[in-house]
Amino acid sequence: MTIHRTCFYRRSSPRTLARGLGLALLFGGATMALAGDIKIGVAEALSGGAAQYGASIRNGLALAADEINAAGGINGDNMVLVVEDEQGKKEEAINAFKKLIFQDRVLMLFGPTLSNSAQAADPIAQASKTVVFGTSNTADGITSIGTYVFRNSVTEADVLPTTIATAVKHAKIQRVAVLYGNDDVFTKSGYDNFKKALDALKLPVTTTETFAKGDVDFKAQLTKIKATNPDAIVLSALIAEGAPIMVQARQLGLKVPFIGGNGMNSVKVFDLAKGASDGLWVGSPWSLQNHSKENTRFVVAFTQKFAVAPDQFAAQSYDALHIAAAALQKIKRSGDIAKDRAALRDALPGVQWTGATGAFSFRQTSDKNGHPAGYDAVQAPIISVTRGTSYDIVK
Amino acid sequence: MLELQQQLFNALSLGCVYALFALGFTLVFGVLGVVNLSHGAVFMVGAYAALTAINQLHLPLWAALLCACLVSGVVGLIIDVLVLRTLRQRNVPHLIPMIATIGIGISLNALAQGLFGAENQRFPSDLLPQDALEISGLHVTELELGIILLSFVLMTVLLLALKKTQAGRALRAIAESPRAAALLGINVQGLFMLTSFVAAALGGLAGVLIGLYSNALFPLMGQPVMHKGIAVIILGGMGDIRGAMLAGLFLGFAEVLSVAYIGSTMRDAVAFGLLFAVLLIRPRGLFGSVRERTV
Amino acid sequence: MTMDALDTFWSVYSNLVLTLGTNALLALSIYLTLSCGMLAMANAAFMGLGAYAAALLTMQANAPFGVALLAGMAVPSLAALLIGKPTLRLSGVYLAMATLAFGEVVRIFILNTQDWTGGALGLNGIPQATEWWHVLLAVLLVCLLLERMRRARVGRAFEAIREDETAANLMGVDVTKYKLLAFVLGAAIAGLAGALNAHLTFFIGPNEYGFDRGVEILTMTILGGINGLLGPVLGSCIITLLPELLRGLQDYRMVANGLILVGIVLFLPRGIWDPVRLRALLRRAPR
Numbered sequence: 001m002t003i004h005r006t007c008f009y010r011r012s013s014p015r016t017l018a019r020g021l022g023l024a025l026l027f028g029g030a031t032m033a034l035a036g037d038i039k040i041g042v043a044e045a046l047s048g049g050a051a052q053y054g055a056s057i058r059n060g061l062a063l064a065a066d067e068i069n070a071a072g073g074i075n076g077d078n079m080v081l082v083v084e085d086e087q088g089k090k091e092e093a094i095n096a097f098k099k100l101i102f103q104d105r106v107l108m109l110f111g112p113t114l115s116n117s118a119q120a121a122d123p124i125a126q127a128s129k130t131v132v133f134g135t136s137n138t139a140d141g142i143t144s145i146g147t148y149v150f151r152n153s154v155t156e157a158d159v160l161p162t163t164i165a166t167a168v169k170h171a172k173i174q175r176v177a178v179l180y181g182n183d184d185v186f187t188k189s190g191y192d193n194f195k196k197a198l199d200a201l202k203l204p205v206t207t208t209e210t211f212a213k214g215d216v217d218f219k220a221q222l223t224k225i226k227a228t229n230p231d232a233i234v235l236s237a238l239i240a241e242g243a244p245i246m247v248q249a250r251q252l253g254l255k256v257p258f259i260g261g262n263g264m265n266s267v268k269v270f271d272l273a274k275g276a277s278d279g280l281w282v283g284s285p286w287s288l289q290n291h292s293k294e295n296t297r298f299v300v301a302f303t304q305k306f307a308v309a310p311d312q313f314a315a316q317s318y319d320a321l322h323i324a325a326a327a328l329q330k331i332k333r334s335g336d337i338a339k340d341r342a343a344l345r346d347a348l349p350g351v352q353w354t355g356a357t358g359a360f361s362f363r364q365t366s367d368k369n370g371h372p373a374g375y376d377a378v379q380a381p382i383i384s385v386t387r388g389t390s391y392d393i394v395k
Numbered sequence: 396m397l398e399l400q401q402q403l404f405n406a407l408s409l410g411c412v413y414a415l416f417a418l419g420f421t422l423v424f425g426v427l428g429v430v431n432l433s434h435g436a437v438f439m440v441g442a443y444a445a446l447t448a449i450n451q452l453h454l455p456l457w458a459a460l461l462c463a464c465l466v467s468g469v470v471g472l473i474i475d476v477l478v479l480r481t482l483r484q485r486n487v488p489h490l491i492p493m494i495a496t497i498g499i500g501i502s503l504n505a506l507a508q509g510l511f512g513a514e515n516q517r518f519p520s521d522l523l524p525q526d527a528l529e530i531s532g533l534h535v536t537e538l539e540l541g542i543i544l545l546s547f548v549l550m551t552v553l554l555l556a557l558k559k560t561q562a563g564r565a566l567r568a569i570a571e572s573p574r575a576a577a578l579l580g581i582n583v584q585g586l587f588m589l590t591s592f593v594a595a596a597l598g599g600l601a602g603v604l605i606g607l608y609s610n611a612l613f614p615l616m617g618q619p620v621m622h623k624g625i626a627v628i629i630l631g632g633m634g635d636i637r638g639a640m641l642a643g644l645f646l647g648f649a650e651v652l653s654v655a656y657i658g659s660t661m662r663d664a665v666a667f668g669l670l671f672a673v674l675l676i677r678p679r680g681l682f683g684s685v686r687e688r689t690v
Numbered sequence: 691m692t693m694d695a696l697d698t699f700w701s702v703y704s705n706l707v708l709t710l711g712t713n714a715l716l717a718l719s720i721y722l723t724l725s726c727g728m729l730a731m732a733n734a735a736f737m738g739l740g741a742y743a744a745a746l747l748t749m750q751a752n753a754p755f756g757v758a759l760l761a762g763m764a765v766p767s768l769a770a771l772l773i774g775k776p777t778l779r780l781s782g783v784y785l786a787m788a789t790l791a792f793g794e795v796v797r798i799f800i801l802n803t804q805d806w807t808g809g810a811l812g813l814n815g816i817p818q819a820t821e822w823w824h825v826l827l828a829v830l831l832v833c834l835l836l837e838r839m840r841r842a843r844v845g846r847a848f849e850a851i852r853e854d855e856t857a858a859n860l861m862g863v864d865v866t867k868y869k870l871l872a873f874v875l876g877a878a879i880a881g882l883a884g885a886l887n888a889h890l891t892f893f894i895g896p897n898e899y900g901f902d903r904g905v906e907i908l909t910m911t912i913l914g915g916i917n918g919l920l921g922p923v924l925g926s927c928i929i930t931l932l933p934e935l936l937r938g939l940q941d942y943r944m945v946a947n948g949l950i951l952v953g954i955v956l957f958l959p960r961g962i963w964d965p966v967r968l969r970a971l972l973r974r975a976p977r
Contacts, residue, residue, distance in 0.1 A: 478952060478955075478956060481956055482955070482956070489782075490729060490908075490912060491912065491955055494908070494912050494951065494955050495951070495952050497905060497909060499948060499952055500948070501947055501951065502945045502947075502948030504944070505942065505944030505945040505947070506942075506945050508944075509942055622794075622901055625790070629787045629791075660802055663794070664798045667794040668795060671791045671792060674777075674784060674787065674791065675777065675780075675788070678780050678784045678788075
C-alpha cells in the first residue's frame with residue numbers, strides 16, 4: 001500500500017495545498033513513513049533504455065510489499081518502499097544509492113537494474129555496510145564486491161550449461177552457430193558463458209556472428225549462418241533484437257531451433273515474433289507455466305493488480321522481498337540504523353525460501369583475493385521450449 | 396553463389412532502409428542549413444502514429460501510412476514555426492539550432508515513453524504477409540520489395556520536384572543563399588515551412604516502414620537509425636538528395652559485405668573507418684556537390 | 691549540528707559535486723576548441739581514452755594516481771596529434787562529423803580489444819582514488835591556464851582565427867599550429883576529466899564515451915555560452931544538476947529536461963553567461 005515517492009510540490013495557496021494533501025492521502029498516493037515503519041530502498045531504472053525491466057522489478061516488489069503488509073507486516077510494522085529512478089545510468093545509480101542510504105536512511109536496498117550500474121553503485125552500499133540485494137544483475141564481479149552484496153538472480157554461468165545440454169539431448173543437436181550482441185554487457189557476458197558451456201560439452205561451432213544494440217537488420221549474419229548448416233543457433237540477445245532475429249531467420253528459410261539466454265525468456269516473444277517464435281529453448285529460474293502453488297498464487301495476484309502477466313524480473317523481485325522479509329522477521333530491530341543493517345546482513349544468508357521461482361537459498365562467493373564476499377543464488381533452472389504461445393517445460 | 400546473391404539482395408534492402416531515413420534528414424540540412432537531430436524522434440512519432448491509427452482507429456495500412464506522414468509532417472512544421480524560425484530571425488550561430496533540435500528530440504522521446512511505455516511493441520502481424528517469397532532461391536519478403544521500390548520512387552519524385560517545379564527551383568535558390576533568394580522575392584519562410592513538413596513526413600514514413608521491417612517499436616527507436624543517418628548524409632554529401640540515396644546504398648553494401656566476408660565484429664569499424672577516410676580525402680562526400688553554406 | 695548536516699550532505703551528494711567538477715573540465719575542453727573556431731566533437735572519445743589509460747595503469751600496473759592522471763592526459767594528446775593534422779583541414783559541420791566518427795572508431799576499438807580493455811564488459815573495480823581536492827585543483831588549474839592563454843598572444847591568435855581564418859593566415863598567424871594546439875590541449879583536458887571520473891565510479895565501459903556523451907558535453911558548453919570561462923562551467927553545472935532537480939517529476943523528467951534546453955536556446959541563444967547582455971540588463975535595472 002505504501003510506495004513513498006519524493007514529491008514535487010509547487011508553491012500554492014494553503015487551501016489548494018491542503019486539498020491536494022487530502023486527496024493524496026485519500027488515494028494513498030503519497031504517504032509519509034511513520035515512526036515504526038521499515039524503510040526499504042528501491043533504486044531501479046524507471047526511465048531510459050532499461051525502463052521496461054525496472055518497471056517490472058518495481059511492480060514485483062510492490063506486490064510483495066502489499067502482501068507482507070496485509071499479513072501484518074514485520075512483527076506489526078509496515079514495510080515502506082522508497083523508490084528512486086536510477087535511469088539505467090551508473091552515475092544516477094550511485095546518486096540514488098547515496099540518497100537512499102544516507103538521506104533516507106533505508107534499512108537495505110534493492111537494485112540497480114543493470115549489471116553495469118551494480119558494478120559502480122554496489123561498492124557504495126558495501127562501504128556503508130548496507131545490504132544491497134540485486135534481483136536482475138547476472139554479470140560477474142558483482143557479488144565479489146563484498147559481504148553486503150546479495151542477489152537472487154541466477155547467473156548465466158549456472159543456467160546456460162543446463163539449457164544447452166537439455167536442448168542437445170532433445171533436439172539431437174550436433175553443431176551450432178552462435179550469434180550475440182557484442183556491445184552490451186549482458187549479451188556479451190551471456191556469450192562468454194555460452195562459449196564455456198559449448199567448450200565443456202565439446203560441441204562444434206560452425207560460425208560466430210555478432211550484432212549491435214539497436215540493429216534492425218540481421219539478414220547478413222543470418223545468411224552467413226545458414227550457409228554453414230548448423231543444427232541450432234545459440235543466441236545471446238535481449239528480446240528487442242532477439243525477436244526480429246527469429247522472424248528474419250524464418251524469412252530466410254532458416255528453420256533450426258534457437259537456444260537463448262535469460263534475455264529471451266519473456267512472453268513478449270510470442271507477440272513480437274508472432275508466427276516465428278516456435279523452437280526457442282530457454283533456461284530460467286522461473287517459468288509462467290510452472291504450476292507450483294506459490295507461482296500460481298503469484299501469477300494470479302500480479303495479473304489482477306497490474307493487468308498484465310508477470311515476467312521473470314517481476315517474479316525474482318517478488319521473491320527477493322519475501323526473502324528479505326523472512327530475514328527481517330528474525331532480527332530484533334533496535335532503532336540504531338547501523339546495528340540494524342548489520343543484523344539484517346547477518347540474518348540474510350541463512351534464509352531459505354520457496355517462492356514463485358521455486359526453492360531458493362544463498363551461496364557465498366569469494367572476491368578476487370579469495371576472501372569470502374557476497375552471496376549468489378542457488379536455484380535449479382527450468383528449461384522450456386516455445387510451442388504456439390507458451391513455453392513448454394522440458395524435463 | 397546463392398549465398399552471395401542473397402547477401403547482395405540483403406544489402407540492397409538494407410541500403411534502401413538507410414536511404415529512406417537519410418532523404419528527409421538531408422533535405423532539412425540542404426535547405427534550412429540545420430543538422431536536425433530531432434529527425435530520429437520524428438521518425439519514431441510516425442511509427443507510433445501509424446500504430447495508433449491501426450490499433451485504435453482500425454485503419455488499413457495505406458491509411459495508416461498517410462496518417463503517419465501527416466502527423467510527423469505537422470510535428471516537423473511545429474518545430475520549424477515555434478523554434479527554428481525564431482532562431483532564424485535572430486541570426487544565431489549555426490550550432491544553436493542543432494542544440495535546440497537535440498532538446499526537442501529528448502522531449503519527444505520522453506513523451507513517447509510516458510504515453511506508450513518503454514516496452515517494445517510491433518505492428519499487427521496480419522498487416523503484411525510475414526512469410527518470404529522464394530524467387531529463384533532468393534528469400535524475399537513483400538515488405539522488402541516495397542521498401543526498395545518506394546525509396547527509389549521517392550528519390551526520383553524529390554529530384555524531379557527540385558529540378559522541374561517552381562517550388563523546387565526556389566528551394567535550390569534558397570539552398571544557395573537564403574538572403575539572395577529573399578531579395579529575389581521568393582517566399583523563403585513559406586518554403587522553409589514546406590520543407591520542414593515534407594522532410595518530417597518522409598521521416599515518419601520511414602519510421603513506419605522500418606517499424607514494419609524490424610518488428611520493433613520503442614520510444615528510442617530513432618536514435619540508432621539517426622546515427623547511421625548521419626553517416627549516410629556525410630558520405631553522400633550533406634544536402635544532396637541523390638547523394639543520400641547513393642550513400643545509403645553504399646553503406647548498406649559496405650555493412651553487409653563486411654559481415655559476410657570480413658567478420659561481423661568488424662562491421663561498424665569498417666563503416667566508420669570508411670566514413671573517416673572519406674571525410675579526410677573528400678569531405679564533400681562521395682557523391683555530393685553541395686558546398687557548406689557560408690551566408 | 692551543522693557538522694552532522696554537512697557530513698550527511700557530503701555522503702549523499704559527494705558524487706554529484708565531483709561530477710560537477712569533471713563535467714566542468716569537459717565543457718572547458720570543448721570551449722577551448724570552440725574559441726578557436728573549431729567544432730571538434732571528439733572530446734568524448736578523448737575522455738574515454740584518458741579514462742581507460744589511467745584505469746588500466748592503476749589496475750594492471752598498480753601505478754600511483756599521479757602517474758595515471760598524467761597518462762590519462764598524455765594518451766589522448768597523442769591521439770589528437772595523430773589525427774589532428776589531417777582532420778583540422780576540415781571546417782564547420784564537417785569537422786564536427788569527422789571527429790564524431792573518430793569517437794565511434796575509438797568505441798569500436800575498445801569493444802574489439804577485449805583482452806586488455808575488457809571490451810563490452812568494461813573495466814570493473816577501479817580503485818576509488820579521486821578526492822575532492824583533486825577535482826578542485828584540476829578545475830582551478832585549467833581555468834588559470836585558459837585565462838592566461840586568453841590574455842596572451844595565444845588567445846588573441848585564437849580569436850583572430852575564430853573571426854576570420856583566411857585573414858588571420860594572411861596576417862602571418864600560423865593557423866595550423868594554433869588550431870593543433872587548441873585541439874591537443876582540449877584532448878588533454880578531456881583526458882584528465884576522464885581519468886578523474888574513472889576513479890570516481892569504480893567502473894567504466896565503452897558505451898559511455900560515444901555520441902550521447904559528445905552531444906551532452908557540447909550542450910553544456912553552448913548552454914553556458916562561450917563568452918568567457920564562466921560560461922562552460924555554468925552550463926556544465928546546470929546540465930549535471932538538472933536530472934537531480936527534476937527528480938520529482940518521475941516519468942516526465944526528461945520531457946522537462948529537453949524543454950528547458952529548448953527554452954534556454956530560444957531565449958538565451960548566446961548562452962547563459964553573456965557579459966554583454968548582463969551589463970545591458972544591469973544598466974536597465976532601476977536605480
